Amino acid sequence: MRDETLAPVADQPSLAERIRHEMDSFTPSEKRAAHLLLSHYPFAGLDTVAGFASRAGISGPSALRFVTRLGFSGFPDFQKHLREELEAQLLSPLAKSGPIDTGPGASALASFANxxxxxxxxxxxxxxxxxxxAVVTLLSDPRRNIHFTGGRFTGxxxxxxxxxxxIVRSHVDFIEGQPALWRDRMIEIGRKDVIVAFDIRRYQEDVTALCETGAKQGATIVLLTDPWLSPIARVARHVLPAHITAPxxxxxxxxxxxxxxxxxxAVTKRLWDTAKPRMEAVERLRNR
Amino acid sequence: MRDETLAPVADQPSLAERIRHEMDSFTPSEKRAAHLLLSHYPFAGLDTVAGFASRAGISGPSALRFVTRLGFSGFPDFQKHLREELEAQLLSPLAKSGPIDTGPGASALASFANxxxxxxxxxxxxxxxxxxxAVVTLLSDPRRNIHFTGGRFTGxxxxxxxxxxxIVRSHVDFIEGQPALWRDRMIEIGRKDVIVAFDIRRYQEDVTALCETGAKQGATIVLLTDPWLSPIARVARHVLPAHITAPxxxxxxxxxxxxxxxxxxAVTKRLWDTAKPRMEAVERLRNR
DNA sequence: GCTATTTTGAAATTTCTGATACAGCTTTTC
DNA sequence: GAAAAGCTGTATCAGAAATTTCAAAATAGC
Structure with missing residues (x-):
């Protein structure tokens, strides 16, 4: 574990922070529950057990185990905590430094940027x-082969x-999403390979298929997706969700x-000793 | 079709306002419920019926009658409304405008994000x-051909x-930066064409060459670059600079x-009448 | 490659919650 | 002051929700 930073603000460490810190000690389904909760904190947790579980893609009992593991006596207790935390947060004087340009006259660009x-x-x-x-460490391992792939936009x-x-490291390539283009390449995918997949809603079946095939052959899957989690999350070792809604x-x-x-x-810094000469070599090639 | 997410702007009068307005017409126990709810809005309402009723000093059925009177079909419906209202309020752009976490222990990701x-x-x-x-107008002109190009990273x-x-409009394509790949295509470029070039420092000569050739033949050049301006700026009609320095x-x-x-x-909105059917057609093709 | 351990979800069980019927009480109206 | 109308709470029920059980599946360890 890295930073032992205490509460960044005045309030007591929120449950969200604790979850983030303990994230790597969770089981896979607990991680899913944690991702859902964090991505819609804390509202996702105010749903029923069944609703929460299904949105997280796990079963009711797993959701229960998740909250029990966090130290609550049951789901109602967990929800009570969320409500109280929310109330405390909302009633505290939130320092709101203003966005770029408020008001109805704001340009389309400015409000989009906000x-x-x-x-x-x-x-x-x-x-x-x-x-x-963990993802940085994984991608910094020179013995691994890294493959990138994505959907029609995320590609x-x-x-x-x-x-x-x-440029930073070797054994890196890009795999096109269409199955016809990767079928034959998959024979080489195995335990030493890492597949980094980008997939957001209107999840693409071909990308999912690629990752499932890879996972079956022992590859490690890293997924960058939206808070609703692409189905690839099912086979992914690491999931990094990003918010994507815009006006x-x-x-x-x-x-x-x-x-x-x-x-x-981060990987460039981690691998600096080997990355630097590579970057210089690329520069030399470009300038000739 | 994807759902048309509207900007989270001017929301309808909140439930709290309505309650205040109708307060006079409430029965005594309804008033008690209303006062509790308003004094701890909206958290008091997220409790169970029994909890809410007892805190308000009334019976369960009275609490039920209160929410029914407000027009909800039942207590769950009422709570759903409260949660949604709360979420909309909390997630509004205003709530997210301060810096993330600037302490010395801030994670690498957080400071990079800042x-x-x-x-x-x-x-x-x-x-x-x-x-x-002006660029939006240009790219919204259906009689224009739009070509996109960029360098090794900006590509x-x-x-x-x-x-x-x-997807939004027709006559759109991508031109690879290497001269060998576009030389022959340039014969078709003329006054009706728009070239949108992405080029940031370590400016690429081949992209510059492409734009200069295009400009010479009468094409309109739009440049997205850094604040130091790619040499393409000399032949560009419109320049949009973006800041690019990062730790x-x-x-x-x-x-x-x-x-x-x-x-x-912006262009999607401008061309909505023609873009919408195109987007729907694409969806249909994807779903077959 | 096999066993031990952990993780997981389907189904059964229990608990609890929201809803309703009805009777008593209060207020209003003549 | 009595009857009617309206309001409220007790008791009860139906259904949903949380929880537990347990066996299957996945994973780790040897």
């Missing part, structure tokens, strides 16, 4: 540092990731890009 | 609304743009993505 910024904050706050670090983000990682007819991938860039940055 | 958010704000503030609108953002615009060995493209998504959003 929404995106809100997404980025929510995304960061809902990701456990331990989970992020571009996957490419963006690949174009950076390709638009389209979802925003800015959160995914943020995570991607943060991962690139 | 830098990116700073970039987004700076980007928005340095772009003239008129310039942005992914250009692809992202293309994959959205391709990393790499630049951040988040500002470019923000501009891209804002453009997609």
């Amino acid at each position: 929404a995106v910024i809100g997404n980025l904050k929510a995304t960061v706050e809902n990701i456990a540092p331990a989970e992020f670090d 571009a983000v996957a490419r963006y990731a690949e174009s950076h990682f390709r 638009s007819n389209w979802d925003s991938s800015a959160g995914l890009l943020l995570l991607t860039e943060a991962l690139v940055s | 830098a990116v958010i700073g970039n987004l704000k700076a980007t928005v503030e340095n772009i003239a609304p008129a310039e942005f609108d 992914a953002v250009a692809r992202y743009a293309e994959s959205h615009f391709r 990393s060995n790499w630049d951040s493209s988040a500002g470019l993505l923000l501009l891209t998504e804002a453009l997609v959003s």
Whole structure:
């Protein structure tokens, strides 16, 4: 575990923080429950057990075990805590530094930007540092092969990731989503491989199929998705959810890009001794 | 079709207001319920019927009658409304505007995110609304052909743009940066064409060459670049600069993505009458 | 590759909650 | 001051929700 930071603000450590810190000690279904709760904190937890469980993609009993593990005597006790925390938070004088430009005259660009910024904050706050670090460690392992893939829109983000990682380290490639293009490549996927998949709602079946096939062959799956979790979460070792809703007819991938860039940055630092010469070599090739 | 998420703006009068307004017409026990609810709004209402009733000093049935009178079909319905109202209020952009967590123990992800958010704000503030609108108008002209292109990293953002615009309107394509791949296509480029180029520092000569060739043949160039301006700016009609510095060995493209998504959003709205059927058609093809 | 351990969900069980019927009480009206 | 109308609470019930049990499935350990 890394930082032992106490409450960043004045209030007592919220349940959300505790969950983030304990994230890596959770079982897979507990992690799912935790992700759901954190991504819609704390409202997801105010649902019924059955509702919460089904939204998290787990069974009722697993949801119960999750709250028991957090130290509550039962689901009602858990909900009571959430309500009280929420009330305390809402009644506290929230320091609200204003957004860029409020008011009806705000330009379309400015209000769109505000929404995106809100997404980025929510995304960061809902990701456990331990989970992020675990992914950094995984992607920094030079003995692993890293494969990036994504859906029709997220594919571009996957490419963006690949174009950076390709320079930082070796054994990096991009896999097109369409099954016809990866079927034959899968024979080489095994325990040494890591598949980093980008998949947000209107989840794509072909990407899911790719990950399921990979997982079956022993590959480690890292998933960057939305708070509702792509079905790939079922087979993923690590899940990093990003908020994507925007005042638009389209979802925003800015959160995914943020995570991607943060991962690139962290892995580059971690592998600096080997990454630096590689980056210099690339520069030399470009400048000739 | 995806659901049309509207901006979370001017919400209807909250339940609290309605209760205050109708207070006079309540029976004595209804007034007790109302007072409790208003004095601990809305948390008191999230309790069980029995809990709410006993705190209000009334019986269960009276509490039920109270919520029925407010127009809800039952207690669960009433609670659902309260939760939704609360969530909408808490998640409104205002609540998310301070910096994330600036302490020394802040995670790497959080401080990276703060830098990116700073970039987004700076980007928005340095772009003239008129310039942005002009680009929207240009990209909304159905008689124009739109070509997207970009460098080794920004190319992914250009692809992202293309994959959205391709659905919203026709005559959209992506041009690979390498001259060998576009030389022959340039013969078709002329006055009716728009080239949208993404280019940030370590400016790529091949992208510059593409734009210069296009400009010479009468195409309109739109450039998304960094504040130091790619050389393409000399031939560009419109320039949208984005801040890109981050606490990393790499630049951040988040500002470019923000501009891209804002453009997609604005053009989609502008062309809604024709974009909607196109989007529906794409959905239908995907779902077969 | 097999066993021991952990994790998980379907089904059964228990608890509790929201809803209702009805009788007593209070207030209003003539 | 009596009857009618309205309001309220007790007792009860039906249904839903939380919880427990237990066997299957997955995982880890050797």
